Amino acid sequence: MISKNFITNLYLGLFLILVSLIDVSLNSFFKLNFTNFLPGSISFFLPLILGTIGLYLIRSDYTGLKQLDILNKNVNTSNFNAVLTLLIIFLIIKAIPPSMSWMILDANISGDSREACTGTGACWTYIKVWFRRFMYGMYPNELHWRINSAFILVIVLGMAGLLATEKLKKYLALYYVIIYPIIAFLIIYYLISGGAFGLEWVETGAWGGLSLTFIVSFFCLIFCFPLGMIFALGRRSSLPTVRYISIGYIEFWRGVPLITVLFMSSVMFPMFLPEDFFMDKLVRVIIAITLFEAAYCAEVIRGGLQALPRGQYDAAKSLGMGYWKMHIFVILPQALKLVIPGIANTFLALVKDTPLIFVVGLAEIAGMLAMAKTNPEWLGFAMEGYIFASIIFWIICYAMSKYSYNLEAKYKTER
Amino acid sequence: MNKWFGDFQVLKDINLEVEKNKKIVVCGPSGSGKSTLIRCINRLEEHQKGTIIVDGSELSENTKNIEAIRAEVGMVFQQFNLFPHLSILDNCTLAPIWVKKMPKKKAEELALDQLKKVQIDDQAYKYPGQLSGGQQQRCAIARALCMEPKIMLFDEPTSALDPEMIKEVLDAMVNLAKAGMTMIVVTHEMGFAKEVADEVIFMDEGMIVERAETKEFFANPKSDRTKLFLSQIL
Numbered sequence: 001m002i003s004k005n006f007i008t009n010l011y012l013g014l015f016l017i018l019v020s021l022i023d024v025s026l027n028s029f030f031k032l033n034f035t036n037f038l039p040g041s042i043s044f045f046l047p048l049i050l051g052t053i054g055l056y057l058i059r060s061d062y063t064g065l066k067q068l069d070i071l072n073k074n075v076n077t078s079n080f081n082a083v084l085t086l087l088i089i090f091l092i093i094k095a096i097p098p099s100m101s102w103m104i105l106d107a108n109i110s111g112d113s114r115e116a117c118t119g120t121g122a123c124w125t126y127i128k129v130w131f132r133r134f135m136y137g138m139y140p141n142e143l144h145w146r147i148n149s150a151f152i153l154v155i156v157l158g159m160a161g162l163l164a165t166e167k168l169k170k171y172l173a174l175y176y177v178i179i180y181p182i183i184a185f186l187i188i189y190y191l192i193s194g195g196a197f198g199l200e201w202v203e204t205g206a207w208g209g210l211s212l213t214f215i216v217s218f219f220c221l222i223f224c225f226p227l228g229m230i231f232a233l234g235r236r237s238s239l240p241t242v243r244y245i246s247i248g249y250i251e252f253w254r255g256v257p258l259i260t261v262l263f264m265s266s267v268m269f270p271m272f273l274p275e276d277f278f279m280d281k282l283v284r285v286i287i288a289i290t291l292f293e294a295a296y297c298a299e300v301i302r303g304g305l306q307a308l309p310r311g312q313y314d315a316a317k318s319l320g321m322g323y324w325k326m327h328i329f330v331i332l333p334q335a336l337k338l339v340i341p342g343i344a345n346t347f348l349a350l351v352k353d354t355p356l357i358f359v360v361g362l363a364e365i366a367g368m369l370a371m372a373k374t375n376p377e378w379l380g381f382a383m384e385g386y387i388f389a390s391i392i393f394w395i396i397c398y399a400m401s402k403y404s405y406n407l408e409a410k411y412k413t414e415r
Numbered sequence: 416m417n418k419w420f421g422d423f424q425v426l427k428d429i430n431l432e433v434e435k436n437k438k439i440v441v442c443g444p445s446g447s448g449k450s451t452l453i454r455c456i457n458r459l460e461e462h463q464k465g466t467i468i469v470d471g472s473e474l475s476e477n478t479k480n481i482e483a484i485r486a487e488v489g490m491v492f493q494q495f496n497l498f499p500h501l502s503i504l505d506n507c508t509l510a511p512i513w514v515k516k517m518p519k520k521k522a523e524e525l526a527l528d529q530l531k532k533v534q535i536d537d538q539a540y541k542y543p544g545q546l547s548g549g550q551q552q553r554c555a556i557a558r559a560l561c562m563e564p565k566i567m568l569f570d571e572p573t574s575a576l577d578p579e580m581i582k583e584v585l586d587a588m589v590n591l592a593k594a595g596m597t598m599i600v601v602t603h604e605m606g607f608a609k610e611v612a613d614e615v616i617f618m619d620e621g622m623i624v625e626r627a628e629t630k631e632f633f634a635n636p637k638s639d640r641t642k643l644f645l646s647q648i649l
Contacts, residue, residue, distance in 0.1 A: 320486030320487075322478065325514065333500050411500070
């Protein structure tokens with residue numbers, strides 16, 4: 001299968017590829033240029049030419065050498081692909097040293113003032129100094145334990161469902177849809193807001209940072225899902241009134257931009273309320289985002305409902321199940337399973353939309369960044385701040401998407 | 416009884432009475448309205464004119480009434496229509512527990528008993544996707560029987576199956592017939608009709624063309640349409 005000729009080609013090819021990679025690496029990491037005796041442009045393109053010839057030489061049909069076959073099948077199918085592959089590898093090699101030196105080697109993290117940042121790289125001191133603000137907003141420093149303990153309580157209660165015994169399992173949906181949100185609201189209200197049980201009152205205007213991102217996302221997520229489910233069912237209802245109300249609701253909220261909804265909720269909405277009726281700005285914002293996202297959830301869930309074959313409805317009906325029993329036990333479990341990727345998509349978008357609450361004067365993590373970067377003492381560190389926020393958002397969103405994959409795998413019962 | 420799909424009349428002046436414990440086989444070319452007819456009996460399809468009386472009560476707009484009738488009428492579909500997210504056992508116990516309010520323990524005993532009768536009690540904890548077509552259809556029969564229905568409707572139960580699996584499903588149906596269940600079966604399996612049916616109905620273009628005792632039906636069919644159909648199918 002492997003001719004002697006090909007083995008020679010293989011060694012020669014691998015040698016050429018190695019040379020080209022070494023040349024680029026030396027150039028990138030140590031600023032050495034072996035080939036400077038050649039004219040400028042040739043010296044510049046030499047690694048690419050050598051690498052391409054090398055990849056050409058090792059290209060072959062099935063050889064039986066596993067790694068080589070994988071390489072040939074995936075990236076080395078033609079000269080064009082070989083060039084693209086090499087270019088990408090070279091770009092990565094070239095990009096490593098400057099980004100490394102900016103982020104780590106030339107960066108500063110010690111000290112607690114602007115003067116500590118003497119290097120040419122990133123100033124992580126800035127993040128360190130502002131860290132509490134990014135996490136907790138303008139919430140008083142000595143009261144941060146209240147936010148932490150509220151979150152821990154909410155998470156523990158959220159996990160309580162995992163401990164449910166066989167007997168309690170049927171109440172799980174009830175728990176998560178109705179009881180849990182209420183308890184979570186009370187915990188967050190009394191612990192973070194205070195004003196009772198001897199806890200000092202902290203107005204919601206002072207809340208902020210990542211904790212506010214969590215609070216807003218959390219409540220919007222748990223409320224918009226059941227609401228969306230109701231409107232998805234409503235849109236498919238055979239009762240015209242219900243159907244048209246649902247269609248009207250969905251099309252209205254999908255037709256307006258979130259930013260105007262937020263403006264409305266904070267500026268216009270209070271004007272329509274009776275004078276002695278007070279509703280907190282944060283609550284209004286959460287309601288606005290919930291109503292907005294519920295319309296998107298409804299359409300995603302409707303997609304799942306439509307994907308189910310009619311036979312499932314027939315079978316459930318023929319067993320004597322009414323509308324609600326049919327939907328609760330047969331239709332929704334299957335439809336919701338189908339829409340896990342779509343719902344995850346909507347939820348991720350929701351989390352990343354939360355920075356918009358900045359327009360009504362609430363500063364979650366991105367909002368705190370915007371404030372911090374205009375602080376006269378700390379001008380010029382926007383980059384560090386945005387990288388920090390990106391990493392945090394990425395971690396949150398990646399965790400959510402991983403979780404959605406897990407759910408998909410967990411509920412997969414079909415072949 | 417008459418039924419229209421839009422302007423198209425699928426069922427024309429159907430007049431049919433089925434006595435208790437009788438087994439009726441409905442046959443006919445595709446598009447003749449056989450399936451629509453039996454789907455009307457538990458109101459999966461709505462009829463527009465005429466009356467349908469099941470076990471003494473008339474099918475009407477009243478949803479409670481319809482649900483009560485459906486609980487008494489078992490149905491088996493061509494595509495099995497098992498619930499893929501539930502195990503075989505849960506498929507069988509779901510309706511008894513939630514519609515008939517049967518205690519879970521009792522429903523499970525009943526389900527295992529019915530599954531044993533169709534010989535798939537050893538598969539009870541698997542999911543429908545893990546079973547063969549024949550096993551799935553037998554499970555669907557057991558699921559319908561768990562509601563302890565008075566009538567069983569079969570809508571081409573073997574049409575989606577491999578030839579090898581048809582027999583196991585037919586065996587289950589023959590056993591059921593011998594146990595005295597009232598059955599209306601839409602099928603092309605003439606062997607089954609000969610073995611268990613009391614009467615055979617031949618339908619074409621939405622009308623009942625011929626209705627006769629089984630022996631009579633196969634021995635001397637009266638109408639030319641029936642003769643033609645039988646000559647092609649046998």
